[in-house]
Amino acid sequence: MPVGRRPGSYVCGTDAAMDIIDGKWKVSILWALGEEGVRRFGELRRLLPGVTEKVLAAQLRELEADGIVHREDYAEVPPRVEYSLTEIGHQLNEALAPLGVWGKRHVLGVEPAVR
Amino acid sequence: MPVGRRPGSYVCGTDAAMDIIDGKWKVSILWALGEEGVRRFGELRRLLPGVTEKVLAAQLRELEADGIVHREDYAEVPPRVEYSLTEIGHQLNEALAPLGVWGKRHVLGVEPAVR
DNA sequence: CCGCATCCAATTCGATACTG
DNA sequence: CAGTATCGAATTGGATGCGG
Numbered sequence: 001m002p003v004g005r006r007p008g009s010y011v012c013g014t015d016a017a018m019d020i021i022d023g024k025w026k027v028s029i030l031w032a033l034g035e036e037g038v039r040r041f042g043e044l045r046r047l048l049p050g051v052t053e054k055v056l057a058a059q060l061r062e063l064e065a066d067g068i069v070h071r072e073d074y075a076e077v078p079p080r081v082e083y084s085l086t087e088i089g090h091q092l093n094e095a096l097a098p099l100g101v102w103g104k105r106h107v108l109g110v111e112p113a114v115r
Numbered sequence: 116m117p118v119g120r121r122p123g124s125y126v127c128g129t130d131a132a133m134d135i136i137d138g139k140w141k142v143s144i145l146w147a148l149g150e151e152g153v154r155r156f157g158e159l160r161r162l163l164p165g166v167t168e169k170v171l172a173a174q175l176r177e178l179e180a181d182g183i184v185h186r187e188d189y190a191e192v193p194p195r196v197e198y199s200l201t202e203i204g205h206q207l208n209e210a211l212a213p214l215g216v217w218g219k220r221h222v223l224g225v226e227p228a229v230r
Numbered sequence: 231c232c233g234c235a236t237c238c239a240a241t242t243c244g245a246t247a248c249t250g
Numbered sequence: 251c252a253g254t255a256t257c258g259a260a261t262t263g264g265a266t267g268c269g270g
Contacts, residue, residue: 003222010223011163014142014211017218024263027129041232048126052264057233067221078231079270088221095217096129102210103132106182106203107118108125139243156252167244172253194250194251235268242261249254 003066020066020092023059025051027096030085033069034093038084068092118181135181135207138174140166142211145200148184149208153199183207 003020010016021027025048032047033039039047045056060083063069068089074080085093104110118135125131136142140163147162148154154162160171175198178184183204189195200208219225 010218011143012146013215013217013219013223013225014146015218016222017214018136018142020218020222021133027133028126031127031129045232050264052266053233054235054265055263058263073232076231077270079233081232091221092217095213098210098213099132100128102128102207103125103130103135104128106206107131107135108128110128160252165244167246168253169245169255170243173243188252192250192251194253196252231270233269236266237264238266239264240262242259244259245257247255247257250252 005062017092017095020063020068021096023062025056025059026063029056029059029063030068030089030093030096033083033085033089038082041081041083044083063089120177132207132210135178135183136211138177140170140174141178144171144174144178145183145204145208145211148198148200148204153197156196156198159198178204 004010004016006019010019021030028048029044032044041056041060044060045051045053048056060069060071064071067086070084070086070089072082072084074082101112105112119125119131120134125134136145143163144159147159156171156175159175160166160168163171175184175186179186182201185199185201185204187197187199189197216227220227
């Protein structure tokens with residue numbers, strides 16, 4: 001019932017949050033879902049160059065289990081499955097925004113426009 | 116000269132920042148250094164239950180290489196080495212704060228005090 | 231189209247012992 | 251005290267092939 005994969009072993013909230021987004025493609029998935037809102041599986045695959053189907057599916061399932069991503073299976077032929085952020089997922093995305101600003105500035109070397 | 120371990124392969128700022136704090140103990144190290152300001156090696160080891168000397172030293176060296184942590188070696192006998200956050204490190208810590216709040220609420224289940 | 235199964239490669243982390 | 255050296259375990263991710 002608790003969220004995350006090592007419940008009870010966190011030393012701080014940041015540590016706990018890191019566990020949720022731990023996975024090579026997870027923040028990219030959040031980023032991709034935050035922009036448009038709803039994405040199909042193949043669409044996500046194209047948005048994340050280099051990811052394999054297996055790993056993408058695995059990370060989506062983990063995010064779903066942690067309540068970050070909603071999965072809608074339309075049970076059609078051919079199959080159609082749509083992914084979107086839950087309310088908590090959107091809040092996570094917002095909580096990640098300052099980190100993105102920091103990364104742009106200090107890792108990518110992009111200074112913010114003007115003063 | 117660029118910071119991070121996979122320069123040029125980031126799709127967004129958050130992704131880039133994640134690379135810097137990727138490592139089992141790194142956010143805990145940031146957290147420990149953010150509280151007091153200056154910590155000795157053995158002090159950090161005691162603050163992070165379960166970390167081994169080898170891994171702690173390795174992650175500190177990476178954080179130092181990325182400009183997050185400052186290492187001051189006093190070249191004394193017995194040895195004394197002190198670690199602290201750089202200015203960029205402090206900014207990273209601040210950028211992580213919202214994530215910590217989110218984690219406390221949604222992973223640890225701690226609601227914010229009062230309304 | 232969406233995904234699972236299997237096998238394999240790479241990386242990371244932990245345990246232990248040792249050194250200036 | 252503050253590390254390094256070596257080894258092995260565990261986890262993660264990639265490649266490929268098959269299935270509803």
